[in-house]
C-alpha cells in the first residue's frame with residue numbers, strides 16, 4: 018500500500034527552519050520562523066516560566082489523566098486574559114473553553130467543531146494568511162474562501178476591498194480574523210476598522226472566528242485583545258483560538274486555548290459537549306505541562322507581574338528593532354520607502370522584495386526568510402543589523 022504514496026512538499030516555514038538549522042555559515046541569520054529572539058539571538062525561557070517550572074517540580078502530585086477540556090483552572094485564567102476578567106460574555110457564562118495542544122490544536126478543533134455544526138460550512142480567510150491556516154481548516158473538510166487583506170503596493174490593508182468581499186459572504190459563514198499582529202503582514206485593523214467589520218458582519222449574519230496567537234506582542238495585552246472583546250460583546254456566537262507559544266515562549270510545550278462563545282449559558286454547555294467529544298476522538302486530552310506553567314504564573318501576582326514585564330520588554334524590543342531597521346535602511350542609501358515597517362505590529366512584515374532576491378539573500382548571505390519576503394523582525398539584533406542591511410543593499414542593487 019505505502020509504495021503508491023507520493024512525497025509531499027514540506028510546510029514552507031518549517032522547511033526554511035530546517036535549512037537554517039543545517040547551515041554552517043558563521044553569520045547565518047534566521048528571519049524565517051516566527052519565534053522571538055533576544056539580543057543574543059536566543060529564544061529564551063521567560064523568567065516566570067523557569068520559576069513556575071521549578072515550583073511545579075516540587076508541588077506536582079500526579080501525572081494522571083485530566084480531561085478533554087484540560088485544566089479547568091487554566092481555562093478560567095486563559096479566559097480572563099483573553100476577554101478581560103469582567104467581560105459580559107464571561108459573566109453571563111456564554112463562553113466555554115478548552116485547553117488545546119498549541120494554537121494549531123485550537124484551530125483544528127475549531128474547524129472540526131464548525132464541520133460538526135454543518136458540513137456545508139465555509140470559512141473566509143485573509144489574503145494572505147498564515148501558511149498553516151488553510152491546511153488546518155480545509156483538512157477538517159471546511160470550504161475555504163478568501164478576502165483581500167494586504168495590499169503589496171501600498172503596504173497596508175485594502176480595507177474597502179476586504180469589506181466588498183465580505184459583502185459576498187452568506188449568513189452563517191465564518192470569518193477568520195487575526196486578533197493582532199497579522200501573520201504574515203504585520204498590518205492590523207485599527208479600532209475604527211474593527212467596528213466597521215463588526216457592523217458588516219452583524220448585518221450579514223456572519224460568524225467571527227478570531228485567531229489570536231500574539232496577544233501582548235503588538236501594543237499590549239489589553240490593546241491587542243480589542244477586536245476579540247468587541248466581537249464577543251456584539252455577537253451571539255463566535256470562536257476564538259489563542260496560543261501561549263509566543264507570549265509565554267512555550268512553543269514546544271504546545272499550549273493554546275479554544276473558546277466557543279454561544280448565545281446563552283445552556284447553548285455554551287451543549288457546544289462544549291460537542292467540542293469535548295471531538296477532542297476525545299482526536300487526541301483525547303491535551304498535554305499538561307505548558308498549561309500548568311501558565312496556570313502557575315497567572316495564579317500568582319508576583320509571577321504575573323514578572324511575566325508581564327518581560328513580555329513588555331520583548332514587545333518594546335521588537336518595536337525598537339522596527340525603527341532601527343527603517344533607520345538603517347535609510348542610512349544605507351537603499352532606494353524606496355520602508356517606513357511601513359515601523360507602523361506594523363508584532364513579529365512580521367513583508368520586506369517587499371522578490372522571491373529571487375529572497376533566494377539570493379539565502380544563498381549568498383545565509384539570511385533566511387519566507388519566499389513571500391515575510392521576515393521575522395524579532396530575529397534581528399544590534400550585531401546582525403548592519404550585516405542584514407548591507408546584504409539587502411547588495412541584493413537590491415543587482416536588480
Ligand code: LMR
Nearest residue numbers: 030049050051147149200
Ligand atoms: C510562524 O508563522 O512562523 C509561526 O507561527 C510558526 C509556525 O508554526 O508556522
